Amino acid sequence: MARLAGRSPRAAPRSVDVARVAGVSQKTVSRVMNGEPYVSEGVRRRVLDAAEELGYRLNHAARALASGRTRSIGVVTLGTALYGPATLLMGVERAVRDTGYALRVVNTMEGDASGIAGAVDSLLDQGVDGIVISEPIEEEGDADLSLRTDVPVLVLGAPPPFTAPRVVTAGIVADRLARAVTEHLLELGHTTVHHLAGPARWYAARDRLEGWRATLAEHGRREPPVITGDWSASSGYAAGRRLAADDTVTAVFAANDDMAIGLIRALLEAGRRVPEDVSVVGLDDIPVAAYMSPPLTTVRQPFDAMVQDGFKRLVHAIENPDADPIPAQDLPVELVVRASTAPPPHRTTPEHPRVSL
Structure with missing residues (x-):
């Protein structure tokens, strides 16, 4: 691949530089770097290789000024080491990593009077473009909770009885x-x-x-x-x-x-x-x-698939506010049968046929 000539080695590379090295238009570079469709795999690879060679990164601050978005997503999660909530949070961090969005996390604690509403207000004050609520619990005053937000909300796990303009849910009921x-x-x-x-x-x-x-x-x-x-x-x-x-x-x-x-x-x-x-x-x-x-x-929960599906639909709602929502993925229930279950004493054969779920 040809080296870029005529620029100071200390100057930050721009998208036009990536376009020149990759032999494509600046618009194509923008499409590739923003993960948009309708770009062939060969062209995508050339652009990414050129960006890596030049050390190019998207200027998210400039994009925020131009688009009115901060390219950040807020997460409301219970401050706990319990396996489910902790695993969901790690899944969100992995999902966000390659999207160009920043992650802002607010922990709620059991007994916190402000609960979910207070955490959401805190994130909205920071200008997030979307909110993820992970494994919520009911706090005092949360009954019939109505979140006053104009950004999309993704709920991971069982959803609380709240209303918001755009709510995306993910996971197995x-x-x-x-x-x-x-x-x-x-x-x-x-x-x-x-x-x-x-x-x-x-x-x-x-x-x-x-x-x-x-x-x-x-x-x-x-x-x-x-x-x-x-x-x-x-x-x-x-x-x-x-x-x-x-x-x-x-x-x-x-x-x-x-x-x-x-x-x-x-x-x-x-x-x-x-x-x-x-x-x-x-x-x-x-x-x-x-x-x-x-x-x-036990029953295995597909935490990674749940987060990936939900996050994909959340980002779609953020970036395409007038488009139809992406349908939720139908995640299977996976029962993992091991040695802690057996027929009851004095009975060796099942009496009741399996009922499909």
């Missing part, structure tokens, strides 16, 4: 995840399934609870009393000690893997074998789930 778990246990022959729920303020926990409840009702099964945890293994352990004392319990669906792990520990300590006496299923497929004793049956 949590009740489908719960249905997959409950169906699996009923197919194995268990007469009912107990549920260890997440905190009621979490919209995801509510949807998992409703999915479990609806599936039992559809099959005409008794709904046992719900035990509520706080997503931690310690709360699962406490629930397991209670359930271990009830000999009628043969199957438990824990709303996340950490609680399922604590639950199994308590059952084993009480002399209840897993899965011979009690089957246990979690949700999320955290990395350690496959290496437990026994390995944990």
Whole structure:
């Protein structure tokens, strides 16, 4: 590739310089650098090679002045190390990295009176072009929340009951995840399934609870009393000690893997074998789930695919405000069956056929 002549080595390269080296128009350089379609792969490669050789980068500040956009996206996320929210945030960071947008993150904390609305207001004050809300929870005053924003909003996970001018949602509806778990246990022959729920303020926990409840009702099964945890293994352990004392319990669906792990520990300590006496299923497929004793049956959440799909549609809404929205990707429910589930005691064959979700 030819070297650019006639410019000082200290001068910052411009798009016209990239165009000259690549042998294309300046408009083509703009299309390539902004990820626009209708550019052949060969031309795209020449432009990117030229940009790399020259050390060219888009001047986003100039673009913001010209377009009225800051090329930044704000993220509202719960300040927590819990696997789901933390994994979603890492996925957002990866998705943003190659788009030319900057990322601005505001953490909300449980008990924060301003909650989601306060975090959104903070991001709007910074001039973001779009907002991502990751795994929201209900704070005081959030009922019938109406976000006053004129930028698109992407919600990852179970959406709260708010309204905004343009809302994009991404992910698998949590009740489908719960249905997959409950169906699996009923197919194995268990007469009912107990549920260890997440905190009621979490919209995801509510949807998992409703999915479990609806599936039992559809099959005409008794709904046992719900035990509520706080997503931690310690709360699962406490629930397991209670359930271990009830000999009628043969199957438990824990709303996340950490609680399922604590639950199994308590059952084993009480002399209840897993899965011979009690089957246990979690949700999320955290990395350690496959290496437990026994390995944990769970539902794997497609976090990366969820974020990529949602972010693509959010950027489309930002950059094409008058265009039709991109349809959401239909993400599959992936039940990962391991050794923590089996038919109930004294039963070796399933009694109930699988119901497609």
